[in-house]
Each structure stands twice: as structure tokens, then as C-alpha cells.
Amino acid sequence: MTAVTPDGQAAPAAPTEDVLRVEHISKRFGAVTALRDINLHLRQGEVLALLGDNGAGKSTLLKILCGFQQPDGGRIVLNGQEVTMKSVDHARELGIDVVYQDLALVNQLSVYHNMFLKRERVRWPFLANKEMRRIAREHLDELGVNIPSVDVDVAKLSGGQRQAIAVARAVFTDAKVLLLDEPLAAMGAKEAAMILDLVRDLKQRGDVAVIIIAHNYGQVLEISDRINLLQHGEITFDKASRDTSVTELNDIVIEEYRRALAERHKSA
Amino acid sequence: MSDTAERTSASVGGPPGGPVGGAPRGPLRRAAVLFMQQREATVFLVVVLLIVYFGFISPLGRATFFTKLDLINVSQIAGPIIIIAIGEVFLLICGEIDLSVGFTYTFAPFLMHYLIDFYGVPGIPAILISLAMGLAVGWVNGFLTVTVGLPSFVTTLGTGFALQGIMLITSHAEQSAIPVQVQGIGHWIGTFAWAEFGWAVFFAFVFHLVLRRTRWGLHTIAVGGNQLGAQEAGVNAARIKYGNFMLTATLGAFVGIQVAFQTSVIDPSSGGYTPMFYSVAAAVIGGTAMLGGSGTVIGAFLGSIMLAVLTDGFNVIGVSANPLPLIFGAAILLAMVANVQFARLRERGRAL
Numbered sequence: 080m081t082a083v084t085p086d087g088q089a090a091p092a093a094p095t096e097d098v099l100r101v102e103h104i105s106k107r108f109g110a111v112t113a114l115r116d117i118n119l120h121l122r123q124g125e126v127l128a129l130l131g132d133n134g135a136g137k138s139t140l141l142k143i144l145c146g147f148q149q150p151d152g153g154r155i156v157l158n159g160q161e162v163t164m165k166s167v168d169h170a171r172e173l174g175i176d177v178v179y180q181d182l183a184l185v186n187q188l189s190v191y192h193n194m195f196l197k198r199e200r201v202r203w204p205f206l207a208n209k210e211m212r213r214i215a216r217e218h219l220d221e222l223g224v225n226i227p228s229v230d231v232d233v234a235k236l237s238g239g240q241r242q243a244i245a246v247a248r249a250v251f252t253d254a255k256v257l258l259l260d261e262p263l264a265a266m267g268a269k270e271a272a273m274i275l276d277l278v279r280d281l282k283q284r285g286d287v288a289v290i291i292i293a294h295n296y297g298q299v300l301e302i303s304d305r306i307n308l309l310q311h312g313e314i315t316f317d318k319a320s321r322d323t324s325v326t327e328l329n330d331i332v333i334e335e336y337r338r339a340l341a342e343r344h345k346s347a
Numbered sequence: 348m349s350d351t352a353e354r355t356s357a358s359v360g361g362p363p364g365g366p367v368g369g370a371p372r373g374p375l376r377r378a379a380v381l382f383m384q385q386r387e388a389t390v391f392l393v394v395v396l397l398i399v400y401f402g403f404i405s406p407l408g409r410a411t412f413f414t415k416l417d418l419i420n421v422s423q424i425a426g427p428i429i430i431i432a433i434g435e436v437f438l439l440i441c442g443e444i445d446l447s448v449g450f451t452y453t454f455a456p457f458l459m460h461y462l463i464d465f466y467g468v469p470g471i472p473a474i475l476i477s478l479a480m481g482l483a484v485g486w487v488n489g490f491l492t493v494t495v496g497l498p499s500f501v502t503t504l505g506t507g508f509a510l511q512g513i514m515l516i517t518s519h520a521e522q523s524a525i526p527v528q529v530q531g532i533g534h535w536i537g538t539f540a541w542a543e544f545g546w547a548v549f550f551a552f553v554f555h556l557v558l559r560r561t562r563w564g565l566h567t568i569a570v571g572g573n574q575l576g577a578q579e580a581g582v583n584a585a586r587i588k589y590g591n592f593m594l595t596a597t598l599g600a601f602v603g604i605q606v607a608f609q610t611s612v613i614d615p616s617s618g619g620y621t622p623m624f625y626s627v628a629a630a631v632i633g634g635t636a637m638l639g640g641s642g643t644v645i646g647a648f649l650g651s652i653m654l655a656v657l658t659d660g661f662n663v664i665g666v667s668a669n670p671l672p673l674i675f676g677a678a679i680l681l682a683m684v685a686n687v688q689f690a691r692l693r694e695r696g697r698a699l
Contacts (some may be wrong), residue, residue: 168581183576185569187640196569197581205560248580 097156098123098288099144099175099256104153105312106139113139115312117153121256124285126278128299128320129292131309132332137292140309141258144290145177146170158255174255178262182245186234190226191215193233194248222247223280225273239270243277250287257281259291263298271298278302296325310335386634386641389685390649393678394656401660408664417663419540423609425655426543427602432626432633432647433554434595439630440558441571441587442639443492443499445595446623447507451484452603453618454514459604460613461517463526470528474536474604481600484510485593492592493585499592507620514615523613537608546605547648550598555644567591571639628675629654632682653678 097120104117114136121127131137142148144155146164154161157173164170167177184193191208192199194215200207215229224243226236233241242262249257259278263271279302281287293299300306300320308316308331316331382388401408411417431448438445455477462473484506491502525533536542558564569577570584578584602622607613631637632653633646657678661671 167579171581179579181576181579183573183579185572185576185640187568187572188565192565196565196577199562199565201562205556206562206565208560 096122098125098158100156101140101144102154102156104140104143104150104155106136106143106148106150112312114143114150117309117312117314119307119314119317121288121290122304124282124288125305126282126289126291126303128303128306129290129309130294130296130299130306130328135309136312137309138260141177141260141290141292144170144256145175145258147177171252171254174253175258176249176252176254176256177258178242178245178249178260180260180264182241184233184241184245187232189230189232190219190236190244191229193244194218194229194251196248198252218251219244219247222250222277224277237270238266239273242266242270242274246274246277246281250281254287257287257289259289261292261294263293263295275302296328300325300328308332386643387646387649389689390633390646390653390682393682394649394653397653397656397660401656401663405660405664408660411663412660417659420662421652421655421659422541422544424658425651426545426547427606427622428625428629428651428654429547429648430550430598430602430605431595431622432629432651433550433644434591434598435623435626436630436633436635436642436644436647437554437558437567437591438499438595439571439627439635439637440639440642441567441584441591442574443588443592444627445485445488445503445592445599446500446620447484447488447503447505447510448595448599448626449618449620449623450507450510450514451481451596451599452606452622453615454510455480455600455603456607456613457514457518457523457615459529459607460523460526463528464523470526470532473526474529474532477604478597478600481597482593484600485596486589488596489585489589489592493588511619518613518615520615522615525607525611525613529608533608537605538611543605543609546601547651551644551648558644563587563590568640572641625654626651628679632679650682 099121101117101119104114105112106114117136117140119127119129129137129140139148143150146167146169149163155164156162157175162173164173164175170177185196188196191212191214195211200210200214202210212229219226219229222243224240224247226240226244233244236244246257246259246262262274262278266274275298278289278291281289282302282304291299291303300323303320305319306316306323306328307314308328310316316328385391398412402412403409405412431452434448435445458480459473459477462468462476463470468476488499488502488506491497491506492499530538534542536546539545558567566577566582566587569580569582570587574584603618606617610617626647629650630642630647631650633643633648633650635642635646654675657674658671661668661674
């Protein structure tokens, strides 16, 4: 497990270094163009923050990347090979896993059952609960996720703990690309810190590249290597996180808002 | 049941603020707390109280309740309810219900009779085909619910009526005798006095393990608890639902054949909505949530026994059967209220 240190440069790297490349992806829903022409790349072990206002197309892009929806045009290149993801399961097989905002956890099941859902260890005909419990515990410890017991029902956990379980589950198998949909939304400072630590740990392990969709610039600037800004279905901004600031990002978004407002006034 | 116990004991000693905190002092107190933490504890207590009342307190009951004949009677009432309730528990947990199971029950022995007497099919294959009819009905229920997208309440209401119609048309609403060819095996399926209860205990044991210890059970709970989430995790929700519809209908067919053997007649008025509602009631009394996601076979087993003891007990002490539905109604509502309250108590018990 050699940690790949991203160089932090926004300039496109050699294609072989990219785990994932998205080229000219577009998506329309009837008359609405959700994604116009998306180009982005993700390097080995990199954390890419995808920012943008509501309705900018972040979620659509994510759904395409995880195989939930098919793009109208463009191509996705994974580890140098063009792929067409037929389903979420297929994407997972290819090594792209997603943590939805709804987390896809079952409240009525214990932490370890949730972590092994659909990937259960079985000693036929019964579930190998002891083994799953042990592995889940080890895995969570390794990731530094702090929960009192893997035996409790997920319903009893806090929002941050639930998010952590969902993330831990996604990287459980060998996900190469992890997509996190607003993992920090509706989360207290302490819980957000827990998730940020978790992402940082993943980064340190170096074998998973992460795309985080987020609203809060400050938080993602801290853990991401690079920032992409999504506006009106296009990536309009691509910079290393250390070369930008919350102020700059805010200015871009606000300026765009003003321009849109001015244009509306003009046409009115 | 054991699952909960395991979880509890496994998490004792967690850091403070965890879901299970300080262990109560004294083994008795601890046992009591452990007992009350079981979802089925309430029903179990009620069953014990009812048995104590009918068997020891009521003067008439004291003389008869514990006689062999009467115990057999209770077991024969409880057996069929338990077996159907097992199916309903699986369906309710994954968020569905089967209202048609009582008519699969009615039709199965008729089909067995037609196959043997009109088509010359040997006894055991005829029974197996009748059980397979249950599988087919379950598949249709699954298809209409899962694939077509009707609510299972509507689907099974329709298939139930349809089955009843088929049964009435083909039988001309007349009783039939048990074919001679199957009377031998019938002894072990339903004629033998303890057959109902024996099969019920066997099925309850097997399906308790299926629910608590296998992938099928885990996925059933997952689909009922959070269908979208389970699907996002890769669980095939359709397959789970189809399977549980097929399980329920097949158990219904089995019970229909069993009761025909027990009563020595194939009766168009047997089955129907009554056993279905009893079994759903038993499941609910036993703590199965109508909204899916939770429920236990043990609870449904105890709920069935509770209903059987009530039915038989009122018989024994000579009360007319008329107030029975009223008592059942009250029992169901009380059980639900108790379940909700005890769930809160349990939560608090864990938090302490």
C-alpha cells in the first residue's frame, strides 16, 4: 500500500495516473440540460471536491458515475479503459462505490449486518455472525471509526456514526473510486470532524480515490487535494486546494449569481 | 429471541453512554431484565397468565383444562394458526401481506382430491402437486405485487376471491371424502392427534432459524426496513418478496391438506378469511410490525398459542362463543399497546 502523493497541480497529468477520466459527459432530462459537457479526472489516491450550487448537476454527475443513470454522450475511462456502467452493481464490480446521502442503511439491523449486507459471510446454511462481527470491528478500528459496539442496531447511532458506517462499508471491499454525496450535510461540528478524519485516513492509505460532493467550502478545502466547481452543467474551475481559498470560491459563485441577475434584468 | 440475548450480552461492558450500560446487580434481577428485553416477553407472560387462569383459578377449567383431550384441542387450534402465521411474519417483515392464504388452504385438499380421484395421480405426488399449487399462487401474488406493482393487500384480496371461486365452481360447493390412497400418509400429516402441533413446532423451529440465522432472513428484514437502501446495497428485493409470497401460500396449502386429514373431510367452508386473520393477529400480537422491518417467529408462535388458549379456555369454562371476537379484539389492541409501551421500557432498560 504505497501512498501516492498527489502533486496538487491542476494541470492534467499523464493519463496513466488517472484512476478515472470523464470526457464530454452530457445528460438531458427532456428540455432540461442537466450536464452540458463535463470533463474531469481523478488521480490515484486523490481527494477531489466537487462544489456547486443546488441544481448545478452534481447529483446527476454522481448518479452517472455510480452507474445509476446512463449519460447521453461522452465517455468514462476507468484505469485507462473505457467503461459503460450498466448498473450500480456493475459499477461496484468495476471498483466504483458510492455513499448516497440516504446512506442505504437498514435501521433494524446491527452495524455489522449492515456492513456485510449482500456480502455476508456464510457458513452454510447459517450466517457466520461471529466472523462478520470480528471483521467489522477490525475494519472500523483500522479506519478509526469510534462506535461503542458493532452489535447495536444502526437506528441507535448518531448521524455521523451512520455516515461513517456507510463510508466504511463502501471501502470494505476493494473500491478504487469512492463517491461521497454530501457526507457533511446536516452534521454537527464534531460529527463532521469524524467524517473528515475518516476521509483523511482513506487518503493516507492511498489506494482509494475519493470524489466528495459538498456545500461547505471550508471543510472540504481542508481535506481535498483539488477543487472542481460545477456550474450550469460544466466544470468551470479546477484548482489545487492549496492554491485557492474560501474567499475565492465564494467570490466566483457570488459573481456568477450577480451576472445572472443582471442578465435577467437586461432581458426583462 | 436468542439473537437479542446475544446482542445484549455482547455489548455489556461497552463504554458509558453506549446502548447497554451498567449490569443490574444480582443474577435474578439480571435474568429479569434480560427476559423483559425480549420482544416476546409480554406475550409469553399473557399466555402463562391465561393458562394459570383457565387451568387453576376457574373452577370449571380446573377440572378440564389440563386433561389430555383438552390439551390436544388447544394444540389443534394453535397448530394451523402457527404455520400460516410463520408465512405472514416473513411477508409482514418484508412489507407485504397475504390475504389469500386462507383460500389456498381451502383449495389445496380439493386439488389433491381431484388429482387422485379424477386424474388417477398417486397419493404422494398428488399431495406434492397440491403444495406446488401453493407455490404457484404465491408466485402470482408476487408477480402482481412486485412486478406489476399492485399493493399486496389488493393483489391477495383478488387472488383470494379468485381461488375461492375456482374452488366453489370445481367442487359445486360440496364436501368430499378423503381419498383412500392418502389416508396412510394423512395420519402423519394431520390425522394423528398431535400432528398439527408437531408440524407447527417443527416449522417454527426451522423458520425461526431461517429468519434469524440465514441470509434469506437478513435480507427479508433489510427489504422491510429500508427497501431502497437494501436495493442500493445490492439486495434483490423482488426475489425476497416473491419467495416469501411463495412460502406463505405453500404453508397455507399444507395447512389446508392437514386440516382436511384431521377433520376427515374436504370442506368448502373450511379455511377462508378466519385462519388468515387469526394468523395475522397472532403475528401482530407476537410483536411483528405491520410496517415491516421487524418481527419474530417465536412471537407469532406465542401469539397463536394465546389465541388458541383463549378460544379453548372460554369453551372449557362454558362461556358462550359470542363474546370471543370481542375478547380477541381487545387482546390484539392490548397486545399492541403493551408492545409499544414495553418497547419504550426496553429502550429505557438499555439506556440505564
